[in-house]
Amino acid sequence: MKNAIVGQSGGPTSVINSSLAGVYESALERGAPIVYGMLNGIKGFLEKRVVDLSLYFKNSLDIESLKRTPSSFLGSCRYKLPDPDDINNKNLYDFIFDYLNELNVGYFFYIGGNDSMDSIAKLSNYGKKINSDIKFIGVPKTIDNDLVKTDHTPGYGSAAKYIAVTMKEIIRDATVYGTKYVTIVEIMGRNAGWLTAAASLAKGVDNEGVDMICLPEIPFTCEGFIEKVKKLQAKKNSIVIAVSEGVKLPDGRYVCELNDDGHEEDAFGHKALTGTARYLANLVRKNIDTKTRSIELSILQRCAGHLTSRVDITEAYQVGGAAVKAAFEGNTGKFVAIKRISNAPYQATTTLVDINEVANYEKKIPLEWITEDHMQMKHEFIEYALPLIQAELTPIFVAGRPWHIKL
């Protein structure tokens, strides 16, 4: 029997460790003698930084702690494998396959988003070329929900729930004085507005909901924005707006680029798209006689393990298990997708998709799910997203704080 290896890649989520738990338990159950974890994804693997996961997960409480610990237990990376067809990269790929054989690995799992699926595509394609019998399967993960060929991605439901809940709370807070106030909340999403759209889930009989939603799918003009805010505030004092960090001007620049101070960068030197809400709050204040506040939900929307969706965390575990099943049944170069069977009651299952149909594509919000005035989500979005934020998986609170497991 061959061993299994698993890695985590890309931005962390609240539930990516639940997928790790799914891969780990399922691989052991199917008879893998050792389940290795690569530290910091494929980047760490290239430095031979791998661990035997049984050293860390000794009992079922460890597994439960793992499911409830946000961020990537194994560490992560943002590393794109080079072109396997380029002869200059042959040494790299030879190293990978030699090292996998040295570890007696027969099953390779990579939990991640777009770039990670690209890695799985390249490894499985190269593996086929050299007649390797190692199976490569991609496990979906991204709060951005921008992977194609899957109804949604694990990680999205919990981020959407966090956004819906905190928007409800922000709206309660913002109305407290009854004064003229414009609150602008910045939400992640570079090109796709799935997360920002989740702000629409704040609305209900016990909440007024957000007054405007600005998505990257819709070109943004500052003049149009100010006009809309003016009209909204003519009707009520406290206006709460959800804006995507990725909103762009008609000329293609991000709104946050209009800030003239320094730009922060993420861990890889990509320009961080922060400051959109701050810029717009300043703009409102210059144009309208109102107080303003800008709020960035920042990384809490992806790492708030204290507030996860049970549907999401369960599906994250399931796609891990389904990936193992697929590999042990002989599949390679596949991606585990989620297929929705029904909305009410919500039912979903997993299917396999060719990895080449997924890597490097990006799924945006259908424009017909956005109202004609571009300010709200239509019921189609609510029906799509609401099942994904249902139910909770309470943290294991120890002395008042959620218990985590770490390397």
Added chain:
Amino acid sequence: MKNAIVGQSGGPTSVINSSLAGVYESALERGAPIVYGMLNGIKGFLEKRVVDLSLYFKNSLDIESLKRTPSSFLGSCRYKLPDPDDINNKNLYDFIFDYLNELNVGYFFYIGGNDSMDSIAKLSNYGKKINSDIKFIGVPKTIDNDLVKTDHTPGYGSAAKYIAVTMKEIIRDATVYGTKYVTIVEIMGRNAGWLTAAASLAKGVDNEGVDMICLPEIPFTCEGFIEKVKKLQAKKNSIVIAVSEGVKLPDGRYVCELNDDGHEEDAFGHKALTGTARYLANLVRKNIDTKTRSIELSILQRCAGHLTSRVDITEAYQVGGAAVKAAFEGNTGKFVAIKRISNAPYQATTTLVDINEVANYEKKIPLEWITEDHMQMKHEFIEYALPLIQAELTPIFVAGRPWHIKL
């Protein structure tokens, strides 16, 4: 039997409605025919905007919802009553007492912080002067924990818990890539560092804890800060720092004033102390070869009703009840303080304090609770704060989101 009236004032918290519930249920139990609520505090009262609370709280589920709903159910204000000894203000005070008599109110409760206690002091002093038999009692509330003569204030425990939990999550997220990274988290607190100090509660066997804490109690220099960050990052890559929005330079300016872009204002035109973390992250990037990220916890730290301390929310209810007991037993011009009996096991009770000893004073962190290098909290703080964040009061989740009650 006389009626009771209650108002909420100042910045909202996650548990101020639990105090409202305590006042409401206790006043009814003691026989008050009507419990009125003033909308937007004393400001709304001056406009005769009062409601009969029984119209909103019809059963015990409403009360449970109220306890779990963040922000001020009745709305709030920031309004300081004018000097009652100034003859020019006689009409205002006459109006207040006439209207209270018109409503047949014998008991007046005001839930709030420093400014609210000032209002209670003025009203009770004026009441004594005119031989009114209306009883005025202050109910403490502030996330800032800066009221004197009380061990702590309701609202602080839940905010501190939110900060401890989210710092744990931010630290997990920030270490994921293993790269050089400085994360600076900005926490509320204009003059007192109680909230920022709560970041120290992230530390435990399952968490590395924050690497540095910057409190307003300690004068701040940019040079000293950069030197400390350099030393920290020489030892490990990912550095997480908690900084108070109120840190000040030796010349008295707030660090956030060094930002050259526009300043946001709160609902009353007070300059908002935002941008401290952003300024410092820019400064780090200019001086050290590292990536950075700045995060503002913003209003979530005071309105995150989805993550409250059960100790805090219970005490918030208790101080409401104790205020009613005090008033019905004939006290006026008093403030309900919390007195700690023991740390382990944590036990506390309520006492009455003369309101004039509380209003307009401010409690800061004892300097001897801060380590000599000014970077961490000593065990004295941990022993003080840890009991206040214990246990949870789970929201009533309906369709994936906490249920709230609103006017």
